[in-house]
Amino acid sequence: xxxxxxxxxxxxxxxxxxxxxxxxxxxxxxxxxxxxxxxxxxxxxxxxxxxxxxxxxxxxxxxxxxxxxxxxxxxxxxxxxxxxxxxxxxxxxxxxxxxxxxxxxxxxxxxxxxxxxxxxxxxxxxxxxxxxxxxxxxxxxxxxxxxxxxxxxxxxxxxxxxxxxxxxxxxxxxxxxxxxxxxxxxxxxxxxxxxxxxxxxxxxxxxxxxxxxxxxxxxxxxxxxxxxxxxxxxxxxxxxxxxxxxxxxxxxxxxxxxxxxxxxxxxxxxxxxxxxxxxxxxxxxxxxxxxxxxxxxxxxxxxxxxxxxxxxxxxxxxxxxxxxxxxxxxxxxxxxxxxxxxxxxxxxxxxxxxxxxxxxxxxxxxxxxxxxx
Numbered sequence: 001x002x003x004x005x006x007x008x009x010x011x012x013x014x015x016x017x018x019x020x021x022x023x024x025x026x027x028x029x030x031x032x033x034x035x036x037x038x039x040x041x042x043x044x045x046x047x048x049x050x051x052x053x054x055x056x057x058x059x060x061x062x063x064x065x066x067x068x069x070x071x072x073x074x075x076x077x078x079x080x081x082x083x084x085x086x087x088x089x090x091x092x093x094x095x096x097x098x099x100x101x102x103x104x105x106x107x108x109x110x111x112x113x114x115x116x117x118x119x120x121x122x123x124x125x126x127x128x129x130x131x132x133x134x135x136x137x138x139x140x141x142x143x144x145x146x147x148x149x150x151x152x153x154x155x156x157x158x159x160x161x162x163x164x165x166x167x168x169x170x171x172x173x174x175x176x177x178x179x180x181x182x183x184x185x186x187x188x189x190x191x192x193x194x195x196x197x198x199x200x201x202x203x204x205x206x207x208x209x210x211x212x213x214x215x216x217x218x219x220x221x222x223x224x225x226x227x228x229x230x231x232x233x234x235x236x237x238x239x240x241x242x243x244x245x246x247x248x249x250x251x252x253x254x255x256x257x258x259x260x261x262x263x264x265x266x267x268x269x270x271x272x273x274x275x276x277x278x279x280x281x282x283x284x285x286x287x288x289x290x291x292x293x294x295x296x297x298x299x300x301x302x303x304x305x306x307x308x309x310x311x312x313x314x315x316x317x318x319x320x321x322x323x324x325x326x327x328x329x330x331x332x333x334x335x336x337x338x339x340x341x342x343x344x345x346x347x348x349x350x351x352x353x354x355x356x357x358x359x360x361x362x363x364x365x366x367x368x369x370x371x372x373x
Contacts, residue, residue, distance in 0.1 A: 075114075077111055083118075084097075091120060113166055117163055142347050143271070145354070154279075
């Protein structure tokens with residue numbers, strides 16, 4: 001008897017489980033181990049924060065800031081945010097690093113805003129890439145690209161609207177400054193653990209944060225898998241505001257907007273969810289993904305000051321503005337749906353053309369901008 005092929009098999013009552021209904025229930029021991037892993041990952045984030053702070057102190061803030069001087073140009077900062085997030089596949093991780101850098105005095109808050117906005121664009125790369133898993137079915141591929149395209153256009157248009165406004169009048173910085181105590185903003189010189197040489201300390205701290213944030217997202221995704229599918233299935237098919245709430249709750253649970261958006265692809269590709277419903281979930285996912293940066297700013301060493309918390313609040317305010325606009329202005333939803341359709345038409349040009357365009361837009365172009373700067 002030949003061994004079965006890899007996958008989930010039910011030998012008593014064999015049947016094919018649809019992709020949008022497939023889920024694995026973990027045991028009590030498995031859940032306990034994952035919760036323990038979450039605690040260790042949070043401790044790793046704290047250690048990473050302290051290592052970065054100590055490295056910046058030893059290098060000298062002025063010297064280290066010169067390494068990031070390119071990001072002081074808003075266009076370059078935007079490109080850096082897109083590139084880093086597309087490479088590490090997590091806006092939570094890249095935003096957390098940006099918040100830490102602001103708190104450590106490595107980069108001023110105004111220069112960090114374009115990086116944070118760029119991270120919002122870079123996070124849409126994953127869903128666009130995952131859409132290629134439907135390449136064996138042209139029609140499903142078009143629908144998956146449509147969904148991923150709405151995520152891209154939503155964040156891209158939001159940046160196009162708010163970045164120039166922020167550069168001119170700083171509304172997000174002014175608003176968040178009202179929330180953060182002014183005394184916390186006056187001195188944000190941090191003091192960390194002096195365990196390694198400065199460069200190693202910064203590199204190790206950044207790696208710890210990146211790995212820990214990805215681990216947190218993975219563990220939460222496994223722990224909450226069944227719950228998130230239930231929320232998406234039940235609430236996304238109702239009114240738009242409930243779809244937004246469902247997307248926000250799911251993303252808070254798994255701490256990765258890319259996971260939420262990628263979870264939509266099986267539903268939209270198989271036409272069990274409409275694109276308009278998916279747009280609501282995407283909108284909520286953008287808000288939910290800001291929680292981790294807020295938590296990191298809160299649990300960071302007190303010497304990081306309120307400026308790190310303000311950077312995290314700007315990330316939240318930026319995405320809240322987008323959600324409120326879509327909730328209040330219905331025609332904007334139709335615009336995004338049409339733009340998503342435009343992406344699906346581009347997909348008709350062929351898989352190779354679509355893939356080259358994807359890599360060029362998210363990796364090559366931002367890298368060229370950063371290098372030329």
